Amino acid sequence: MSDRLLDIRDLSVEFGPVARPLRVVDRVSFSIDAGKTLGIVGESGSGKSMTALSVLRLVPEPPARISGQILFDGRDLLKVPRRNMPAIRGKDIGMIFQEPMASLNPLMSIGDQIAEAIMLHESMSADRRRERVLDLLRLVGLPDPEGRLGAYPDQFSGGMRQRVMAAIAMACNPRLLIADEPTTALDVTIQAQVLEMMLDIRRRFNSAILLITHDLGVVAEVCERVVVMYAGKVVEDADVGSLFANALHPYTQGLLRSVPSLTDTRKRLYQIPGSVPPARTIKAGCPFRPRCPARMDRCAVEMPPLVPYAPGHRAACWAVSKEMAE
C-alpha cells in the first residue's frame, strides 16, 4: 500500500445503555491513501455522517461510546486527549459541512472567519494573514476576493458560502478534507463547480478527501474508492470502476438501479422497497434482509462477514458468497 493517511479499524459508535447498546456505527473499517478520494454512500441513517464526525471526535462522548481505532498518519485519534483535538481539527483535518447556509457565523465577516481558522493554527502577521485569506478565496474561485473580505454571509448565495466553507476547511492545508454532503444543498450547476473546486484543491495539495454523499453520480465523478454503508455497517467496499461495473451486494445494486438514466425516460424509477430500519429494531443477521431481493435463510441468523471477492473489492453478503462458491 502506498502511504496510508487514514486507516479506520473496527470503528463502532454506540449510544444508550451498555447492556442494550444502540450501535449506529458497527465495526466499520476502511482506509484512505494520501491524494485519493474515498466516498461513503448510503441512505439517511446509515451511519455515514457519524463515521465522519467520529474521525474529528465531534461526537459527544458521553453519551456516545466509541471503540476501535482511527489511525491518522499512524496516530490513533481515539487515544488523543480530548483537549488536544482542537489542534488537529482544522489543521490536519478540515471539514466541510452539509449546510452552507447555516454553517457560517452570520455576525462575522467572511474575511474574519477565514482568518480565524488560520490564526488558530499558525502565527503570522496580520498582513500576511490577509494575503493568505485572499489566496484561499482565489483558490476556491470566489470572484473579487478583495471586495468580499468585509462581506457578511447573508450577502452570499449558497454556492458562494460553500466556497467560503471550503476556504475555511482548507485554511491550513489539511492533509485530509472531510466533506459531509457538500453538494446536497446546492443547485446542480453549483454542485459541479464545488466538486471541481474540491478536486482542484486535492491536485494542488495532494490532500485526501473523505466524501460523504448519497449521490452516486457525485461518487462516480470524483472518487477512486467507495464504501457502501447500510445501517451502520460496511456492506461493500470497492474501487469506483469495479463498483459501477460489477456491484456485488444487493443493496449496492439497488442503489445503482435507482439512479435515473438520461437515455431511458419511460421506465418508472427503481426503488428499494422499505426504508432503513431504526437502529433499535435491528436483530441478529443481516440488517438489509427485510428489503433484500436475494435473501436466504442464513441471512436471518448470521451477519455475513465482509470478505474480498476480487482484488480490492469486498462485500458482506451470503448470497454473493454462495454464488462465488458455485
Next chain:
Amino acid sequence: MTDASTAEASAELVAEREALAPEPGFREAFAQVILERPSTRIAFVVVVLFILIAVFAPLLAPHDPLRQSILQINRQPSWDHWLGTDQFGRDVLSRLIHGSQNSLIFGLLSPVFAAFFGTLLGVTAGYMGGIVDRVISRVIDMLMAFPELLLAILIAAALGGSFWNIVVVLTVAFTPGFARVARASTMAVKQEPYVEAAVAAGVSTPRIIFRHIVPNIAAPIVVLMALWSASSIRIEATLSFLGIGTQPPNPSWGNIIRDGLSNMFATQWPIAAGGLAITIVVLAISIIGDSVRDFLDPETNQ
C-alpha cells in the same frame, strides 16, 4: 437576503453582482428603523436631553441644591426659583437637575452590570450544560422567586443605602433575568451549524463562546438592558422614596418626592416635578426599548 439559493446559475451571477453593491450597513439600518417612528425620535431626544442635563448639572443648576435658607421656605415658583423652594428653602429645580445624576447613573449602571454578570452566568450554564447548568439555574430560580423590589429593599435595608450598595442591590435583582435569557439563547445558538463548524475548525471553547455565541445572543440582552434601565430608574426612585435609596441631603428624584410628600400642603411643586421627571424618562426609555426590540426581533422585522 438574496433568494439566489432557489435560482439557477444565471441568477447566481446576478446575486453575485448584487452582493458587490454595498448593502446598507447594520448601523444605518438600525438608525433608520429606530428613528422612523416619531414617538421613538422624541423619546430619543428626551433621553439625550436628560443625559445632557445630568452631565452638565453643576453648570445648569441655578442654585446649590444643598444650600438651605430659612428665609425662603416653601416659596411658589418665581423668576429666581422656577419651581419654587422646599421646606428647607432649597431650590427645587436645582435639586431636580442634580437628582437626575443619581437617577440616570442608577438607570444605566445596574442594567449594564447585570447584563455582564447575567450573560456570563447564562452563557456558562447554557454552553456547559450538565451539573454546571443545574447549579446556576437553581440559584437563578431562587433569586427570581423574589420580586425585584422586595430583594432590593431587603439588601438595601441590610447594607444601608450608599451609592454602591444600591447599584449592587439593583444588579443582583436584575442579574437572574439576564441569565435566563442568555442561557436560553445560548442553548439555541449552540445548536447552530456554524458553532459546530467552528468546533470542527479547531476553535477553542472560550473563543467559541466569545466570538461565536455572545455576539449572536446580544440582541435580546440589549433589549433587556433598555427595558430594565427604565425599571432601574423606577426602583431607585422607589428605594429613595422609602428612605433606603439615595440618602438625604443628596437629591434624587425619589427623595425629592418623599420630602415633598410630607410638605404637600405647603408646596406641591416638588412632588409634581419629581413625579413628572421620573414618568418622562421611564416612558422615553421604554419606548426606545420597544423600538429596539421590534428592530432586533426577526418575528416583527419587516
